[in-house]
Amino acid sequence: MARVCLAGDCDSDGEGAADGLAQRVIRLRKGEPLYLLGDPLAALFAVRVGTVKTHVATEDGRTQVVGFHFPGEVVGLDSIGRRQYASYATALEDTKVCMIPMDVLRPLAACTPALASRVFRALDGYAQRTRALQTLLALMTAEERLVTFLLWISEGLAARGFSSSEFILRMSREEIGSYIGLTLETVSRQFSRLAECGLIRVKHRSVALVDKAGLRAIADRSAISPIPPGTNRRRGGEQRVPAQAVRTSAAAWATRTQPATAAMQADNPKINPFAWEAGNGQQ
Template sequence: MLTPTTAAPVAHADDSIASSTPVRGGRRAATFRPSTRSAARCSSCAMRQLCMPQGLSPDELTKLETLICSARSVQRGEALYRSGDRFDSIYAVRSGSMKTVMAHRDGREQVTGLRLAGEALGLDGISEDLHACSALALEDSTVCIVPYTALKSLCREIGSMQDRLHKLLGEQIVREAAQMMVLGSLSADERVAAFLLDVSERNAQRGYSSAEFNLRMTREDMGSYLGMTLETVSRTLSRFQKRGLIDIQGKHIRIVDLDGLRHL
């Protein structure tokens, strides 16, 4: 939601989705390095067009930057918050990437989302004042902390902030509805293609390569997110490679035939 990041690209060597590596020509690839700063400045944020309202006055921008009291580092595999934790803040991914996970009654876990730089976390806690899911870092990441009570006060003062919060909630509803369609009506090939296209489009929104990225979410997590087994995910990716749709080299994926993926 309100996330500054001016981090320079850096690669990670793990079998996961999704940030990108440098490519030859074209756009720079999407990779992220956690910042060591403890304060956040929206005015110098590379992702401000994605997460904050446009057209704020200097005074309003100062109030917004004052609200975001700190930035927290989250190491790979560490939880930012867990299901059942008290809700008091919304978080914005400043660098890196996170996954959200919900637990079944029998203890099984379901990956419910992938959050990249410029995207909000923690909105699930608004309804019951408790987090309904857990958020875990897929790589070393940083998040901006936005206290919710203070944010509501600022929204009453600045109408565009209220509008932005409503849009964030609406975007989450739309994304979850789209995910229900993926799980309920698409074949395995269509699910994997939809996921790769989604990552591609989100990279493009950030000014990064839409064709090449490292895998940050593991294939097992990807299967959980798409309602597939690890084996089915691996077979599907291998089949895509044989058909010339993508090229996989270890943790790195390159989309060779974007239109081919779209027409699956």
């Protein structure tokens, strides 16, 4: 909560300039746009309080929420490297964001390695989150999608120090559905169904996760697993002999200069779209 505005702990390089990043605080009321798709990319925005959604629309009027952004997170990363915003950003409730002008960020990042790496990690985090969504959308059932979504929200809240088992959703059923690739009716039905099973309690937008273990069991069915070798069970799939050699040689590069580093590697951490930037970034 304190680590807001990208420059939060940038004092490591004692610049002071980095703190100047947050040029200005902007207040948005519920439903107000922060920027529109196609607007010149003038700034990134760090959410201070409130919630922002980023979204796009298709030619024929379908709509797609591409991201929800909670306090501590940066809005606009999906447009970095472009000249114009690639999505709309709209406040879901009364919200305060601080503006990080690109004209300040760019030159400053160019001469401040710590800041550059911070931006880099933020972008990497964005990519990770989007990929988690990719798998959610490609191979989860409606139930798994909603459960996974709820757990993401829950973990995001926990990372920010709030109750992770009882919370109020800031977005409508339609927005949830749009985000996880379902219709609002299906979302609503899944909510009811989970409540029937005693896994959660729902009353409109307030949700209580009653049986977290049960929920996690559902989500874990579709969780990415490091165990099986992958798709190809073809006969040729076992031609791993030379591959072994390749991997060994690749690994050799890692070991050559920093053998200790290789040893103290942790497990693959789970990706959570809503807990990424709030925590100190698990890398």
